[in-house]
Amino acid sequence: xxxxxxxxxxxxxxxxxxxxxxxxxxxxxxxxxxxxxxxxxxxxxxxxxxxxxxxxxxxxxxxxxxxxxxxxxxxxxxxxxxxxxxxxxxxxxxxxxxxxxxxxxxxxxxxxxxxxxxxxxxxxxxxxxxxxxxxxxxxxxxxxxxxxxxxxxxxxxxxxxxxxxxxxxxxxxxxxxxxxxxxxxxxxxxxxxxxxxxxxxxxxxxxxxxx
Numbered sequence: 001x002x003x004x005x006x007x008x009x010x011x012x013x014x015x016x017x018x019x020x021x022x023x024x025x026x027x028x029x030x031x032x033x034x035x036x037x038x039x040x041x042x043x044x045x046x047x048x049x050x051x052x053x054x055x056x057x058x059x060x061x062x063x064x065x066x067x068x069x070x071x072x073x074x075x076x077x078x079x080x081x082x083x084x085x086x087x088x089x090x091x092x093x094x095x096x097x098x099x100x101x102x103x104x105x106x107x108x109x110x111x112x113x114x115x116x117x118x119x120x121x122x123x124x125x126x127x128x129x130x131x132x133x134x135x136x137x138x139x140x141x142x143x144x145x146x147x148x149x150x151x152x153x154x155x156x157x158x159x160x161x162x163x164x165x166x167x168x169x170x171x172x173x174x175x176x177x178x179x180x181x182x183x184x185x186x187x188x189x190x191x192x193x194x195x196x197x198x199x200x201x202x203x204x205x206x207x208x209x210x211x
Contacts, residue, residue, distance in 0.1 A: 003061035004028035007045070008210050009035045009054050013110070016069045016172035017055045017076075019206030020165065024080050032210035069172070070106040073165040074099075086164055094160045101148065101158050105169040112137045113173045113180070120180050135182065142177075142187050145170060149189040156193050163197070171197045175207070 006021065006028050008014040021028050033039050033054050041052045049056040049067040056067040059079070066075050077087035088094035116134035119127060145158065154161040158170065174194050177184055184191045197203055 002027040002029045003059060005031065005058045007031050007033050007048065007054055007056040009033050010211055011054065012172040012176050013069050014055045015175065015207055016168055017057060017072050018209035019172070019203050020073055020076055020086070020168050022202035022206040023086055024076065026080060030210045068106070069169060070102050073102065073169060077165050085162070088160060088164065097159045098164050098166050101166040102169055105166065109141050109170060109173050112141060113176065116180050117176060138182055142184065142190055146187045146190045149193055156189070156196060167197060171203070
């Protein structure tokens with residue numbers, strides 16, 4: 001039994017955390033949450049996360065229980081990435097860019113892509129206005145990441161010269177785009193970046209959790 005326990009499901013947000021745990025090489029236990037039956041709204045889960053959303057991480061070695069993907073990624077980086085293989089040192093300019101783009105991912109990329117997913121796959125009827133609105137905005141956001149990648153002269157990463165928690169956050173939702181009728185091949189750098197991240201063995205393994 002590990003000190004780390006991840007409560008998760010096979011969603012873009014869920015994959016972000018399992019991918020990072022795999023990249024860090026950490027041992028962790030997994031409990032699959034059946035979000036289709038609203039298990040995440042049961043009282044026992046709300047004790048862990050009052051918002052009733054996955055993923056949620058419990059770290060018994062520190063006594064920390066934490067949710068919200070951006071916060072979990074930052075927590076894991078601060079606690080288990082002391083060598084900054086997937087992050088940057090606090091106070092550096094790279095650290096603040098990492099933070100800026102991480103917040104952009106969780107505040108804009110996630111909600112907008114989530115809305116497109118809802119209206120594409122879950123809504124009881126197809127609403128052209130909604131589909132057009134959210135697909136257009138998703139493409140705008142990808143265009144922002146394309147611009148960020150084009151300005152980085154240190155490598156095909158969102159910040160600096162190596163993969164960071166920002167890349168992991170962005171990848172989580174980008175991985176859902178083919179199922180939402182978004183062709184990322186229209187964005188040259190973003191497409192190459194996506195393929196390079198997805199090819200990593202820990203990323204592939206993280207995408208199999210919790211199944």
